[in-house]
Amino acid sequence: MNRAWEPVIGIECHVELKTATKMFCGCRNEFGGEPNTKTCPVCLGMPGALPVPNAKAIEQIVRTGLAFGAEIPAFSKFDRKNYFYPDMPKDYQISQYDMPLTVGGIVKYWLEDGTMKQCRLTRIHLEEDTGKSTHAGSGDGRIAGSSYSLLDFNRAGVPLMECVSEPELHSARDAVAYLESLRRTLLALEVSDVKMEEGSLRCDANVSVRVAGTTELGTKSEIKNMNSFRSVERAIASEIARQIEVLDSGGRVVQETRGWDELHGVTHPMRSKEEAHDYRYFPDPDLVPLAIARNDVERWKEKLPTLPCERFERYTGEYGLSVNAAAQLIDNIPLARYFDEVVARSENPQQSSNFVLGELSRLANETGVAVGDSNVTVEHLAELVALVQSKRINSKIAKELLARMWEGGGSPNAIVEREGLAQTSDPSAVERFVDEVLAANAAVVADYKAGKTNVLGFLVGQVMKASRGKADPALANELVKKKLSS
Numbered sequence: 366m367n368r369a370w371e372p373v374i375g376i377e378c379h380v381e382l383k384t385a386t387k388m389f390c391g392c393r394n395e396f397g398g399e400p401n402t403k404t405c406p407v408c409l410g411m412p413g414a415l416p417v418p419n420a421k422a423i424e425q426i427v428r429t430g431l432a433f434g435a436e437i438p439a440f441s442k443f444d445r446k447n448y449f450y451p452d453m454p455k456d457y458q459i460s461q462y463d464m465p466l467t468v469g470g471i472v473k474y475w476l477e478d479g480t481m482k483q484c485r486l487t488r489i490h491l492e493e494d495t496g497k498s499t500h501a502g503s504g505d506g507r508i509a510g511s512s513y514s515l516l517d518f519n520r521a522g523v524p525l526m527e528c529v530s531e532p533e534l535h536s537a538r539d540a541v542a543y544l545e546s547l548r549r550t551l552l553a554l555e556v557s558d559v560k561m562e563e564g565s566l567r568c569d570a571n572v573s574v575r576v577a578g579t580t581e582l583g584t585k586s587e588i589k590n591m592n593s594f595r596s597v598e599r600a601i602a603s604e605i606a607r608q609i610e611v612l613d614s615g616g617r618v619v620q621e622t623r624g625w626d627e628l629h630g631v632t633h634p635m636r637s638k639e640e641a642h643d644y645r646y647f648p649d650p651d652l653v654p655l656a657i658a659r660n661d662v663e664r665w666k667e668k669l670p671t672l673p674c675e676r677f678e679r680y681t682g683e684y685g686l687s688v689n690a691a692a693q694l695i696d697n698i699p700l701a702r703y704f705d706e707v708v709a710r711s712e713n714p715q716q717s718s719n720f721v722l723g724e725l726s727r728l729a730n731e732t733g734v735a736v737g738d739s740n741v742t743v744e745h746l747a748e749l750v751a752l753v754q755s756k757r758i759n760s761k762i763a764k765e766l767l768a769r770m771w772e773g774g775g776s777p778n779a780i781v782e783r784e785g786l787a788q789t790s791d792p793s794a795v796e797r798f799v800d801e802v803l804a805a806n807a808a809v810v811a812d813y814k815a816g817k818t819n820v821l822g823f824l825v826g827q828v829m830k831a832s833r834g835k836a837d838p839a840l841a842n843e844l845v846k847k848k849l850s851s
Contacts, residue, residue: 369577370612372605374540374570375532375585378547380557381494381523381565382422388493388524389416389459396563400517408493408522410455415651418443422524423466424665425556426491427657429526430467431666432550433486441466442654443491447645451514452496454521462646465490466657472530473674474546476538479681479688481674484543485531496521497564520564526557532571532582537601541594544568549673553698561593568597572604574612583608584618588632590625600625604632676701684714693722700726703737710747717750724767732771740773749777757781759838761829792840799844802827813849821845 384394390407406414427437444462470486496518528547534540548559548566559566568591573583588604591597603625608618623632648654673695680691694701700721707717725736725746732739749766752758758766758781766777774780802824803810809820825842832841 368613370574370609371577371579372535372537372601373532373573373575373582373585374534374536374601376528376530376534376540376543376568376570377587378528378530378544378566378568379494380526380528380551380559380567382425382526383555383557384419384421384425384524386419387522388419388422388491389522392522394523396565398519400515400519403519404521408454409518410453416459416649418652418655419524422491423655423657424661425524425554426466426489426526427662428554428665428669429528429551429556430470430489431662432554432669432672433467433470433472433489435467435470435486435489437467437657437662438464439659440464440654440656443649443652444646445649446492448643450495452498452516452518452521454496454518458492458495459649459652460492460527460646461490464654466655472543472546472550474539474542475674475677475688476542477688481678482539482542484533484539487529487531489526489528492525492527494520494523494525532573532585537598537605540570540601541598544594544597546673549695553670553672570597570601570604572601572608573618574605574608584620586618586620586632587622588625589622589635592627596625596627599627599630600632603630607632671701671705680714684708684718686714686718690718690722694718699735699737703743706743707746707750710743711750711754713750713754716753717746720746720750720763720767724764725771728768728771739771741767741770745770745776752777752781759835761838762835792844796844798831799841799848802831803845803848810849821849824849 382394386392387394387408390405392403392405392408395403407416430437441461442464443459446458446460446462447456448458449456465488467489468487470489471483472486473481473483475481496516497520499515499517501513501515530543534543551557551559557565561567570588570591571585572588573585575581575583586604586608588600591600604623611618619637621637622635624635625632676695677691680686680694681688686694694704704717704721707721708714711717721736725739725741728734729736729739749763749770752766753760753763758777762781766774766780769780770777806824806827809824813820813824821842824845825838829838829841
């Protein structure tokens, strides 16, 4: 009988930072461009070239650590991580080992059903990125009958953040939700554009399985070459299934690095997994230790923006929004800020979200103008929410007003007063419209009394039309039914 297994997953996430220049030199930190045009003796590892740390990158790492509640040690240092890769000009990477810039911290994340979870961080440290290799085979006419590699060092030396999680994730879906939360937070902090398609967000997954109910970790495999969150989910699920199959058949999982084959949906062996001692870490003699000033840390902490999980807990818990509505807002930071300002004035989150995610987002998509850049100011949308809440106007009039506000119509209060668009809630006034409609539609009234109750909507619609949309819809519906039943 097969045993029950529990997956255990840890994520190593590499994030290119959004700085003007590279980590240790003055070369531009920009994606793309002609190969090897954004290089200098420092990022090419020329003899005698000395690195100078990028202060902005250090600040961004510390701010990220603070956002996740990490400890910021008073001292940190850079180390040399030694290994041979053809796209590393120096044959070592400037990284951090035993004294990283941040230690610990927690990444909170949510699942599709709104369940909140968390995963601890081991550390977030700062290093430099490698260059880029392009491998080509024979037959393209450039070098007949051979294969070759092209090296582009434009990316070499770009500041790279590595976020290392504890092995506390237990499903492929959890791993993706964790990464989504990490990505949202880095966007909110404006430390990276986190574009997987450009390589500014890359992640490796350490996957193992153990007998359910036990605490000892199994032998792990590290999965690489995942270029989307969908790939991450598929690769982890595939590797979990592979390891369980190996163990159930009496085999042994080997610690190794495995690549992800997107086409065939399987992982495959690449090389044996390196350990820390294989890299022969030692302090970089060209870089002095870093002393992180406490007043800088406090200043950066005070200026942290509203974080995605803070918004999610407020939107779903305090405001009662759905998980999907909350995620829509959170994934559009300018729209979330706009929404927050509207709610602060209107004190009606539900109606505010209906307008922001509904009609306003539709108009924004159609015109290509962001909601926050449109003619609909926060103050005017809060006015519109108040008009609907007080039942001075109905939803139909509100929709018409929004279209006019988008075109520059200004205050909805002013439009309503100027054009007499306020909703009619006086029973006697609405009753007159009802009587007119029933008298003009005797055949439909007869159908209703004969059992065709689905015509009720038509009659109420005629009342709204007769009142030019100003009748209270609920009152109109109530009076039509009352009259038809009498």
